[in-house]
Amino acid sequence: MSASDDAPSPPKQVKSMQKKDDSDVVLIPQPSDDPEDPLNWPFRKKLIIFVCVCLAGFAGQMSPNSNQLTFILQVPTYHRTEADLLNSVAASLAGWMAGPFVLTPLAGLVGRSSVILWSLVGTFACQIWAGEMTGPDDFIPFTISRLICGLFGVIPAIMGAGYIMDMFFLHQRGKAFAIFEVLIIFAVVGGGTLGGFIANSKPWSYVFWWTLGPLGAAILSVFFFVHDTTYNRSPGSDAEKRAPMPTSWLANRVATFFPGTRTQPDQRVVEFKRRAIAPFQITIAPITLLVGTFVFVALGLPIMQASTLAIYVAPPVVAGGYGFSSLQIAFFTMTAWVGIIGAQICGYLFNDKIPLWVARRRGGTWHPEYRLANTILPGILLPVGLGIYGAGLQYHLHYMVLTLASFLIWFGALLALPICYNYIIECFLHTPVEASVALNSYRIAFGLMSVFIVTQWQSAVGVGWxxxxxxxxxxxxxxxxxVAILKGHLVRTLTVHVSTSIAATEDGERVFSENEKSSTSA
Incomplete structure (x- = not known):
């Protein structure tokens, strides 16, 4: 044995990058030397995939509730009450909530990309189905189409979290989640708005037909440009990595989407079972219960506001409403657009910058709770907006008061949502899609419940209260x-006790180099 055999191997060099403020940011997670590792892909390729997944999430999410502002126009067709038609909107929400639990485990068998593509195809078919349901006896089939459309339409929005975690580093995820999650909620509001514009001059069925364009574009973009990002970088798990994908474009597309089994490691059945169970484990984990309850209320109330808007502003003034046409309702919802776009800009600028600033000031070590500092402002703005909205409806104030309230509600809610998603997913690093499924259930639950209780609730206390x-x-x-901001690390410890198989974070990782730490201390 030579002397060199006893010598310790040189330490692996930590990879980092220089930011504009001259700080040296350590790359977390550390990329491997494998070209199959998505972290090593050119940024242009990452960006193209991200844009296509964003388009898929937007098109899929806006389709199930495309009649959100126009369901009242369907009352004469089906000879049903407004409450019955509101239940068709609730069917879409139910699909949004249940679909991820039912369909996302399939990613363990055929991969995320294949699940996204075929869910978009299913959504496309459901929109055609709804557009054809124009007869007086078609209400039940129409409602079923909304339920199934919700099951399929929500899937791209859920899968997007996995691509973000696979392709982007810790210091980039805040921007990515801000863009992606805000765009998803923008689809919820924007789909209804555009439907309102269309229904002003066309039959109500056109609110479903127009969505085929964005859905078709999303299907084509996913098929042509989205690559599988599956890569297991856990130590000692080489046997669980899939074989390299074909380099030929056509062969790669076939392997990815028809049906996509080559994108997954050999233990597909085991992975399917794990992905089916993990969302339920994460849903009841202590840290998810804590942050999820915040999401349940803070995102549920804006969904309730959007779902019930037509009930308040469409009736004539003598009946206590504002006499808005579908066109006027569509214009009104654009105040929410402004709030959502403003939230996206703020999230892009600050969702990474503030947590990294806190980490830098505290010695350069990362703790996921630093992300939650950005929820303080929306926690103040959202109740203010809700209070103004209630007062405006109670005293029938000028509709511009309601527009201000709508702006504050959506600006505050959409500032908070990407932060909460980012935080929870970083608490369960190995199961990002399943963590997204869990938090999605909290996001939708209040909005779904409110559709059924809003009439009784309002009758009991009045619209203002x-x-x-x-x-x-x-x-x-x-x-x-x-509590999550100050003691989240202790709550995460309880999560580890509940299930060690799903709890995984980057807590304690050094996000700034030793040189940066020294200069900060000085």
């Missing part, structure tokens, strides 16, 4: 978010 109670609910869950 109904929304005022919503404002107080947000203040209550703000306390839970404060």
């Amino acid at each position: 109904m929304w005022g109670m919503g404002a107080f609910f947000v203040l209550i869950v703000d306390v839970l978010m404060a």
Whole structure:
């Protein structure tokens, strides 16, 4: 044995990158030397995939509720009440909530890309189905089409979290989640808005037909440009890595989508079972219960506001409404557009910058709770917006008061949502899609429940206090978010005790180099 055999191997060089502020940011996770590793892909390729997944999420999410502002126009066709047609909107929400639990485990068998493509195809078919349901006896089939459309349409929005975690580093994820999650909620509001514009001059069935264009574009973009990003970088798990994908474009497309089994390691059945169980484990994990309760209220109330808007503003003034046509309702919802776009800009600028600034000030070590500092502002703005909205409806104030309230509601809610998604997914690094499924259930639950209870709730306390109670609910869950900010690391410890198989974070990783730490201390 030579002396060199006893010598310790040189330490592996930590890879980092220089930021514009001259700080040396350590790359987390550390990329491997494998060209199959998505972290090593050119940024242009990452960006193209990300844009295509964003388009898929947007098109899929806006389709199930494309009649959100126009369901009242369907009352004469089906000879049903407004409450019955509102239930068709609720069917879409139910699909949004249940679909991820039912369909995302299939990613363990055929991969995320294949699940996204075929879910978009299913959504496309459901929109054609709904557009054809124009007869007086078609209400039940129409409602079923909304349920199934919700099951399929939500899937690209859920799968997007996996691509973000696979392709981007810790210091880039805040921007990516801000763009992606805000765009998904923009689809919820924007789909209804565009449907309102169309229904002003066309039959109500056109609110389904126009969505075929974006859906078709999403299907083509996913097929042509989205690559599988599966890569297991866990130590000692080489046997679980899939074989390299074909380099030929056509062969790669066939392997990825027809049906996509080559994108997954050999233990596909085991992976399917794991992905089927993990969302339920994450849903009841202590840290998810804490942050999820905040999401349940803070995102559920805006969904309730969007789902019930037509009920308040469409009736004539003598009946206590504002006499808005479908066109006017569509214009009104553009205040939410402004709030959503503003939230996206703020998220892009600050969702990474502030947590990294906190980490730098505290010695350069990363803790996931640093991300939650960005929820303080929306925790203040959201209850203010809800209070103004309730007062405006109670005293029938000028509709511009309602537009201000709508802006504050959506700006505050959409500032908070990407942060919460990012945080929870970083608490369960090995199961990002399943973590997204869990938080999606909290996001949708209140909005779904509210459709069935809003009439009784309003009758019991009045419209003003109904929304005022919503404002107080947000203040209550703000306390839970404060607990997560200050003591989230202890709550995550409880999660580890509940299930060691799913809890995985980057807590304690050094996000700035030793040189940066020294200069900061000085």
